[in-house]
Amino acid sequence: MLVLTRKPGEKILIGDDIVITVLDVRGDSIRIGVDAPRGVKIQRDEVLRAVIEANLSASRNGSLTDEDAEAAEAHLKAALGLLRPPLERRRRQQQQQQQQQRQQQHRRRPRPRHPSRTRHCRPCSHGIRA
Numbered sequence: 001m002l003v004l005t006r007k008p009g010e011k012i013l014i015g016d017d018i019v020i021t022v023l024d025v026r027g028d029s030i031r032i033g034v035d036a037p038r039g040v041k042i043q044r045d046e047v048l049r050a051v052i053e054a055n056l057s058a059s060r061n062g063s064l065t066d067e068d069a070e071a072a073e074a075h076l077k078a079a080l081g082l083l084r085p086p087l088e089r090r091r092r093q094q095q096q097q098q099q100q101q102r103q104q105q106h107r108r109r110p111r112p113r114h115p116s117r118t119r120h121c122r123p124c125s126h127g128i129r130a
Contacts, residue, residue: 050076 004012012020017037024031034042054072 006012006022008022008025010022014020018040019035021033021035022030023033036042054076058072
């Protein structure tokens with residue numbers, strides 16, 4: 001196994017036609033982009049394993065009950081990242097709200113001061129002199 005260290009924006013080339021780009025690093029997760037020809041299969045290991053496991057359990061049981069089918073569906077959705085546990089979903093919502101609040105605070109501009117509260121070094125229309 002080849003182990004490489006890359007920074008966001010840097011790329012790894014595999015062969016002549018596959019490019020892997022490090023998009024973002026946040027804490028313990030890394031976002032990568034894979035640019036490959038259409039004929040190349042790109043699959044996440046955990047998703048492939050979950051599908052195989054679900055298929056094997058379905059073939060062993062023969063016909064599934066409604067509860068088993070719902071449990072298998074929830075397991076697949078969780079493996080695909082489509083279903084998150086409630087606590088994780090709540091944390092993610094809180095993080096998004098905090099980020100939105102920070103962005104709104106950053107966007108706010110200081111209000112101009114009222115002319116009566118400013119000091120002028122020369123006579124002006126407001127009649128305040130320094």
